[in-house]
Amino acid sequence: MRRKKRKNGANLIGYSLIAPWLIGIFCFQLWPIIHSFLMSFTDYNLLNTPQFIGAANYSKMFQDENFYQAVRVTFKYVFIAVPAKILFALCIALILNLKLKGIGIYRTIYYIPSILGSSIAVAILWKALFVKDGAINALLASFGIQGASWLGSPKYALFTISLLTVWQFGSSMVVFLAGLKQIPMELYEAAAVDGAGRWAKFIHITIPGIMPMMSFNVLMQTINAFQMFAAPYTIFNGRGGPLNSVMLYVIYLYQHAFKYFNVGYSSALSWALLVMIAGTALILHFLQKRFLNYDD
Amino acid sequence: MRKRTSVTLVTAAMALLLAGCGGSGGGTQTTTQGNTQTEAAGQAADSGSGTEQVELRISWWGSDARHEATLEALDLFMEKNPNIKVVAEYQGFDGYHDKLMTQISSGTEPDVYQLDNNVYFASLAANDKLGDLTPYIGNQLKLDDYPEDALTWAQYNGVQYGVPSGLNGPLFIWNKKIFDEAGVEYPTDDWSWEDFEKACQEIYDKTGKYGMKEPSYFLTMTMVRQQGQWFATEEGELLDFSAALGNVYEQYNKWRETGIFPPLDMTVGQESQQDNLFLSCDAACEVNHIATMPQDHAAMAEEVELGISLVPGTKQSGGAYMLASMPWTLGKSSSHPEEAVKLIDFLINDPDAAKILMTVRGVPAPQSVRDTIAPMLEGDALLVMEGVDLLIENTERIDYEWLVPGSAVIENTIMDEQYATGYGQKTSQEAGAAAYQTILESVQNSQ
Numbered sequence: 001m002r003r004k005k006r007k008n009g010a011n012l013i014g015y016s017l018i019a020p021w022l023i024g025i026f027c028f029q030l031w032p033i034i035h036s037f038l039m040s041f042t043d044y045n046l047l048n049t050p051q052f053i054g055a056a057n058y059s060k061m062f063q064d065e066n067f068y069q070a071v072r073v074t075f076k077y078v079f080i081a082v083p084a085k086i087l088f089a090l091c092i093a094l095i096l097n098l099k100l101k102g103i104g105i106y107r108t109i110y111y112i113p114s115i116l117g118s119s120i121a122v123a124i125l126w127k128a129l130f131v132k133d134g135a136i137n138a139l140l141a142s143f144g145i146q147g148a149s150w151l152g153s154p155k156y157a158l159f160t161i162s163l164l165t166v167w168q169f170g171s172s173m174v175v176f177l178a179g180l181k182q183i184p185m186e187l188y189e190a191a192a193v194d195g196a197g198r199w200a201k202f203i204h205i206t207i208p209g210i211m212p213m214m215s216f217n218v219l220m221q222t223i224n225a226f227q228m229f230a231a232p233y234t235i236f237n238g239r240g241g242p243l244n245s246v247m248l249y250v251i252y253l254y255q256h257a258f259k260y261f262n263v264g265y266s267s268a269l270s271w272a273l274l275v276m277i278a279g280t281a282l283i284l285h286f287l288q289k290r291f292l293n294y295d296d
Numbered sequence: 297m298r299k300r301t302s303v304t305l306v307t308a309a310m311a312l313l314l315a316g317c318g319g320s321g322g323g324t325q326t327t328t329q330g331n332t333q334t335e336a337a338g339q340a341a342d343s344g345s346g347t348e349q350v351e352l353r354i355s356w357w358g359s360d361a362r363h364e365a366t367l368e369a370l371d372l373f374m375e376k377n378p379n380i381k382v383v384a385e386y387q388g389f390d391g392y393h394d395k396l397m398t399q400i401s402s403g404t405e406p407d408v409y410q411l412d413n414n415v416y417f418a419s420l421a422a423n424d425k426l427g428d429l430t431p432y433i434g435n436q437l438k439l440d441d442y443p444e445d446a447l448t449w450a451q452y453n454g455v456q457y458g459v460p461s462g463l464n465g466p467l468f469i470w471n472k473k474i475f476d477e478a479g480v481e482y483p484t485d486d487w488s489w490e491d492f493e494k495a496c497q498e499i500y501d502k503t504g505k506y507g508m509k510e511p512s513y514f515l516t517m518t519m520v521r522q523q524g525q526w527f528a529t530e531e532g533e534l535l536d537f538s539a540a541l542g543n544v545y546e547q548y549n550k551w552r553e554t555g556i557f558p559p560l561d562m563t564v565g566q567e568s569q570q571d572n573l574f575l576s577c578d579a580a581c582e583v584n585h586i587a588t589m590p591q592d593h594a595a596m597a598e599e600v601e602l603g604i605s606l607v608p609g610t611k612q613s614g615g616a617y618m619l620a621s622m623p624w625t626l627g628k629s630s631s632h633p634e635e636a637v638k639l640i641d642f643l644i645n646d647p648d649a650a651k652i653l654m655t656v657r658g659v660p661a662p663q664s665v666r667d668t669i670a671p672m673l674e675g676d677a678l679l680v681m682e683g684v685d686l687l688i689e690n691t692e693r694i695d696y697e698w699l700v701p702g703s704a705v706i707e708n709t710i711m712d713e714q715y716a717t718g719y720g721q722k723t724s725q726e727a728g729a730a731a732y733q734t735i736l737e738s739v740q741n742s743q
Contacts (some may be wrong), residue, residue, distance in 0.1 A: 045419075045421060045423075046397055046398070046400075046401040047400070047401060047420065047425050048423055080720075132561065148416050148561075149561035149562060152560065152561035152562055152563065153561045154719065202550035203583050237388070237390065238391075239708070240563070240712075242560070242561065242564045242715065242719070243715060243716060243719050243721060244712070245590075258394040258397065258398070259704060259705075259708065260396075260702070260704055260705055260738065261397065261419070261702075261704070262741070
């Protein structure tokens with residue numbers, strides 16, 4: 001009995017120590033999540049007293065042309081940006097895994113874009129680089145190449161934004177690098193004895209060796225990509241870019257919440273996004289289970 | 297046993313926390329008041345006056361000139377009213393109303409704020425989210441000297457919800473240097489759109505600079521009105537403007553082909569109030585609210601002189617209007633409304649404040665204030681005053697699109713369709729009709 005009491009006391013101290021974190025998670029995450037779920041069944045417009053309107057917000061989505069546009073753009077973005085970023089991160093990780101002098105410094109430098117990553121300053125930098133008379137086109141012009149309007153043309157705008165994402169490859173790269181370090185050197189030595197070339201080693205040792213990191217990266221980056229917001233919001237002044245070709249899902253739901261004040265509808269859009277992300281994650285998980293077997 | 301206790305504990309903690317989140321406003325306000333009272337006690341001892349110390353929050357959007365002048369005026373107010381401390385919250389236009397609307401809906405808005413009556417006023421008034429000024433008029437707030445026409449711009453169903461901080465309106469603004477470069481004569485108030493077309497074509501052919509930056513929402517609205525088509529009735533009921541808007545788009549598309557307007561891919565997504573082709577001196581003119589001219593001028597890439605005149609076509613087909621804009625509004629959740637109204641009165645009427653504020657929010661409306669500052673005006677400020685006089689002389693009637701509930705969608709939609717037809721996705725008439733349909737649906741949804 002005495003022991004039990006002391007343990008409870010210890011728990012209490014523990015809870016009070018993590019209280020700041022608990023307060024944060026309950027007030028700024030859990031409560032808003034619950035709140036938005038409730039709001040998604042109302043006609044709340046920021047100013048009125050919310051009225052319960054059943055699933056009307058959800059059924060409205062299916063008749064909303066712009067909703068389909070946002071979903072199309074978002075999936076396109078995910079399919080472009082995620083594989084490109086993963087590939088790029090892997091390449092850089094392979095280079096940084098070489099045993100060179102001063103490689104630690106390079107590793108640090110290459111991680112910097114990810115630290116700056118989601119900041120507004122980088123979005124503004126991107127805009128300055130890629131506008132029609134920006135630095136990139138000036139550079140191209142010096143080679144005699146006529147640059148396009150990378151942000152102003154509906155053909156290229158989404159790619160330009162994807163490129164920004166790819167540039168923030170640092171966190172995936174670090175995960176890959178950790179994976180590469182874990183592959184036992186003996187495997188490579190044994191393969192070399194058997195006469196395997198560089199390519200054969202890469203395909204049969206490196207790739208299987210980093211598969212767990214690969215699936216982790218793909219999953220995390222996909223989830224993040226669905227929620228892309230800050231950079232395109234800044235670059236296109238909170239709008240959907242040329243012909244709404246960069247109308248990413250989160251920008252669309254932000255517009256409904258804070259431009260048109262359809263908070264109810266916007267909440268429903270958020271929950272639909274959750275379903276989309278969860279669905280995609282489940283598919284990825286299933287594919288990984290089906291085709292990868294870590295234990296062998 | 298142990299498990300159950302900890303579960304209970306966690307549940308209790310959660311309940312407490314959630315309760316804390318829910319009742320946000322009340323808790324914080326009480327503490328603030330408590331603090332203020334302690335401060336007041338200290339200060340009262342110093343100054344010997346027995347008045348209670350009050351803290352007010354005020355917010356506005358604008359650029360540096362407006363920020364500096366307003367801060368200086370607020371210092372003066374605090375000097376004159378030692379028992380009132382004013383905390384200023386200011387920023388640029390982008391994002392200002394997103395923040396303000398969130399504050400209003402959670403009851404944490406400033407005691408006094410500058411509001412865009414073009415877009416947000418009607419929805420807020422209709423939902424009873426604005427502070428009613430009626431009880432203070434004639435007491436803390438003197439409006440005897442304030443023109444009646446201008447006051448209507450902050451009225452809803454006859455109730456006064458704010459006092460416009462300045463007279464304003466869309467005018468044609470042009471870069472003299474580019475006209476000189478091309479050897480083209482300066483625009484006049486009598487210009488027709490044919491004159492505009494001829495001059496701008498010459499400018500583009502000779503200098504490679506565009507005649508005008510991507511047409512603003514204000515220009516589109518003016519050109520629609522010049523066809524005799526209005527956007528709304530006096531009651532704020534939307535009118536069918538599809539055909540007239542379609543015609544304006546058609547004209548835009550034509551001008552875009554000949555270089556009078558820049559190609560869309562130069563501007564879409566790259567145009568903001570702080571960053572556009574007029575400011576970078578790559579376009580000769582713009583149509584913009586005259587009160588923003590001095591700040592635009594300060595932000596321009598080169599040293600240039602600007603000229604102003606009526607929007608082309610005004611003498612032929614009207615469409616000009618004076619607008620009383622940016623009302624100072626009383627926060628409905630203000631716990632010190634009397635002091636807040638006193639601040640509004642100070643910003644609107646006080647001659648010393650007027651000498652500091654000058655025309656940073658457009659031309660002040662009260663006659664006495666205009667007389668006070670008129671001799672002091674020079675340069676851009678004088679131009680702004682002249683511009684507003686032009687608008688007052690040429691106003692036939694005002695349009696009431698800003699009284700349409702949910703009017704926030706109007707500007708976005710009209711710009712979206714302008715781009716859609718500009719990129720060739722729709723014909724100009726289709727785009728005009730689509731804009732009207734989208735806005736109509738949005739208005740019906742918000743009713």
